Amino acid sequence: MKKIFWLLDVNYEVANGRPELWMWGVDETAKRILIIDKQFQTYFYIVPKEQTNPSTIIERIRQHKHEYPTITKMEILDKKYFGKPVKAIKVYCQNPEDVTNFAKNIQKTNDVEHCLETDIRYSIRYLIDNGVVPCGWHEIEVEEAKTPIKAQINKVYEAKSYPRYISETKVPPLRILGFSIICYSEKGTAKPDKNPVVIISVATNNGETRQFTAEESDDKTIIESFVAYVKEFNPDVIVGYGSNSHDWQYLAARAKKHCVKFFVDRTETEPHPSVYGHVSVTGRANVDLFDYADEFPEVKLKTLENLADYLGVMKIKDRTLIEETDVADYWQNKQKRPLLLKYSQENTVCILGIAKAILDFAIQLSSLVGLPLDHVGTAAVGFRVERYLIREAFKKDELIPQRQERPYIPYAGAVVLAPKPGMHENIAVLDFKAMYPSLMIAYNISPDTYVSPEEPISPNNVNTAPEVNHRFRKEPPGFYKEILSNLIQTRDEIRRQLGKLDPKSPEYRALDARQKAVKVITNALYGYAGWIGARWYIKPVAEAATAWGRETIQKTIALAQKTGLTIIYSDTDSVFVKNEPEKIDKFAKEINELLGLEIKPDKTYTRILFTEAKKRYCGLLPNGELDMVGLEVVRGDWANVAKDLQEKILEVLLKEKSSQKAVKLTREHIQNMRERKVPYKDFVIWKTLTKPLEEYKVKAPHVEAARLLEKEGLTLSFGDKIGYVITTGEGKLYTRAKPYMLASHDDLDIEYYITNQAVPAASRILAMFGVKEEELYPPKQQPKTSLTEFFKKD
DNA sequence: GCATGAAAAATACCC
DNA sequence: ACGGGTATTTTTCATGCG
Numbered sequence: 001m002k003k004i005f006w007l008l009d010v011n012y013e014v015a016n017g018r019p020e021l022w023m024w025g026v027d028e029t030a031k032r033i034l035i036i037d038k039q040f041q042t043y044f045y046i047v048p049k050e051q052t053n054p055s056t057i058i059e060r061i062r063q064h065k066h067e068y069p070t071i072t073k074m075e076i077l078d079k080k081y082f083g084k085p086v087k088a089i090k091v092y093c094q095n096p097e098d099v100t101n102f103a104k105n106i107q108k109t110n111d112v113e114h115c116l117e118t119d120i121r122y123s124i125r126y127l128i129d130n131g132v133v134p135c136g137w138h139e140i141e142v143e144e145a146k147t148p149i150k151a152q153i154n155k156v157y158e159a160k161s162y163p164r165y166i167s168e169t170k171v172p173p174l175r176i177l178g179f180s181i182i183c184y185s186e187k188g189t190a191k192p193d194k195n196p197v198v199i200i201s202v203a204t205n206n207g208e209t210r211q212f213t214a215e216e217s218d219d220k221t222i223i224e225s226f227v228a229y230v231k232e233f234n235p236d237v238i239v240g241y242g243s244n245s246h247d248w249q250y251l252a253a254r255a256k257k258h259c260v261k262f263f264v265d266r267t268e269t270e271p272h273p274s275v276y277g278h279v280s281v282t283g284r285a286n287v288d289l290f291d292y293a294d295e296f297p298e299v300k301l302k303t304l305e306n307l308a309d310y311l312g313v314m315k316i317k318d319r320t321l322i323e324e325t326d327v328a329d330y331w332q333n334k335q336k337r338p339l340l341l342k343y344s345q346e347n348t349v350c351i352l353g354i355a356k357a358i359l360d361f362a363i364q365l366s367s368l369v370g371l372p373l374d375h376v377g378t379a380a381v382g383f384r385v386e387r388y389l390i391r392e393a394f395k396k397d398e399l400i401p402q403r404q405e406r407p408y409i410p411y412a413g414a415v416v417l418a419p420k421p422g423m424h425e426n427i428a429v430l431d432f433k434a435m436y437p438s439l440m441i442a443y444n445i446s447p448d449t450y451v452s453p454e455e456p457i458s459p460n461n462v463n464t465a466p467e468v469n470h471r472f473r474k475e476p477p478g479f480y481k482e483i484l485s486n487l488i489q490t491r492d493e494i495r496r497q498l499g500k501l502d503p504k505s506p507e508y509r510a511l512d513a514r515q516k517a518v519k520v521i522t523n524a525l526y527g528y529a530g531w532i533g534a535r536w537y538i539k540p541v542a543e544a545a546t547a548w549g550r551e552t553i554q555k556t557i558a559l560a561q562k563t564g565l566t567i568i569y570s571d572t573d574s575v576f577v578k579n580e581p582e583k584i585d586k587f588a589k590e591i592n593e594l595l596g597l598e599i600k601p602d603k604t605y606t607r608i609l610f611t612e613a614k615k616r617y618c619g620l621l622p623n624g625e626l627d628m629v630g631l632e633v634v635r636g637d638w639a640n641v642a643k644d645l646q647e648k649i650l651e652v653l654l655k656e657k658s659s660q661k662a663v664k665l666t667r668e669h670i671q672n673m674r675e676r677k678v679p680y681k682d683f684v685i686w687k688t689l690t691k692p693l694e695e696y697k698v699k700a701p702h703v704e705a706a707r708l709l710e711k712e713g714l715t716l717s718f719g720d721k722i723g724y725v726i727t728t729g730e731g732k733l734y735t736r737a738k739p740y741m742l743a744s745h746d747d748l749d750i751e752y753y754i755t756n757q758a759v760p761a762a763s764r765i766l767a768m769f770g771v772k773e774e775e776l777y778p779p780k781q782q783p784k785t786s787l788t789e790f791f792k793k794d
Numbered sequence: 795g796c797a798t799g800a801a802a803a804a805t806a807c808c809c
Numbered sequence: 810a811c812g813g814g815t816a817t818t819t820t821t822c823a824t825g826c827g
Contacts, residue, residue: 380810380811381810381811382810382811383810383811384811385811386811410813411812411813412813412814413812413813413814414812414813414814415814416814416815436812524811524812525811526811526812527811527812527813528811528812529811529812530811530812530813531810531811531812532810533810533811534811542812542813545812546812546813571814572813572814613815613816613817614814614815614816615814615815615816616815616816630815630816632817635817637818697820697821698819698820698821699819699820699821700819700820701819732819732820733818733819733820734819734820756818756819760817760818
């Protein structure tokens, strides 16, 4: 019989020594189904040396059959490798586990150039070769499974054909379960070997919320209740926040301790760690929303409450918030415990709300690049791009290069002009639309069109990059050119369709998410090309893109000047000019004709302020908003006492042009700090741990603060943000840095915050108006206690 | 031994 | 574990002085 289904999850099983591919899906009538395919055999390729006849290699392998018992078939195929036609031997292997060893062995012979695609895992191979798309619809011939499978599903089938992809963007109704946990520890980070889970809060997209609490018993019961609840609701998608790195391991460890079977999947197996640091829950998509927090760079401190606030799910001011260090107190104190319960419930409500905001995008990204929904979030951008490329390569008969380690060698990037410092009125910003993708298309920059220096070729047949002189064949269209043209065209088409839809409809949401996914991949390809971890890495490809980029912007600057436009600033693909619409119009047209690239006015500033620094400015937009770029105010590693002040100063300067008022504000602010009228939290500085503590070569304040936290029993890992304050005392700054929860307002070295935070942030701006640093301090007690006392001692 | 300035380390931004 | 270019702060190193 024929079955149409939407693919939710895949897993690979071995039954009686034979591989099977399990596809978990939802059919058209919203039935949950499992389709098992036993037909597929994996393989790898041998590329013989140029002068070698492939048959001799096949013959030799046949003669040594005992060494390769599970090779079932070999065939010679015409393939391409970096665009060059090659004969390749496709070697089918009964047992996927044998591929690596067989290939390693075969590789040793000196008539073999490469063994390729040996590192493409079975389930990926299946998806790629059959054009099967996670979060996509397919049609397949099936029959009901003869042997019963214990699975929490409506029906199990055995595949009788391979699935055939159906192009359709709609998403079936999915059951979504959100969860969060609270662990109890009197001191320090809770450890699953000794500290229990005290609350598990769940919420579903049916609008149901539930809590399991260990108020009367230990956590055995609540874990059992949670498992039972998951089973009963039978979600397709489970969402959490930090669940991959924490919650699943914690719950699994607690369950194990209590001998509870932690079956939250669809086949009675436990959640297990998988590729890209993701936790796999068989038959469902386990999605950790924290993995999507990077999509929102405006949110500096990626806590659940901050992300929920930013996405409009639940405003911080309406939230019950409890610090990790206070959890024990709230749990023990019967009066305060309801607040902890409320906090936990709100966490899960936020998780579900964020899921609603993010899942459309995650689903579209998954189906676009071909990584399963539970993998696509945890996979780094490079791997998302790469999976897309791998699928495209298969369609084009291009062999996939093996992953390999390479040394890092830097190359030159973009041009940044020094800005004209000061305030400018009425400025237009023009920028190139998708500059690097456009250049890669225009000059056919691609791994398979690259011509190495020693290769002879007529200059007429290649595009030669300026400065670096890398050459690329003009014809045929390269791998990257075709991919980028396709992506750009696809996005244009989607956007046309969007125009015809109601923005509130599910179709619109899905398509809008799709065009965003397409954009993300388009813009990431240049970065991928320059990544040494990339399978298709060829340094000249990335180097040529930036070289043509530099040439493009330099020509643009020259023409702008020739047109009589005054250039204020330029960075990579943009020019900031005096807003003279007629000249700009003429200039843009000329650029488009001259370079074949599209440059367009992006925005205008009523007024803009530059200091002498590049990449830092503040513009006043026509709608009255401030566009603050690069300055302290948009950085996550400055205390609010500096950022808030700087923002106020910018506001006064750009809207009222009053430096006097700005100076006054600064003095008042300093006064308030000294009089302890500024809240403690505004003094906290957040910095990321970018490596394990032991690896730091210098004693930095945030690292020393982190060490103090570890002493308190907290477990820290790289990527964590450390919030610290600077306290009074002697010696180097790092000796006075304390985690903010271990200090109080009275400990603060207010003068440090004035001299090293508020004043520099203010002065950076006000120096442009001739204001000296000394003028920023409140006049009367200017040298005040600290300094006078200092001199007395001397 | 110590003041001083340059260099290195570290982070987070821009496009 | 996608790129290079840039600003900034704090620590650490090197140097010259006495």
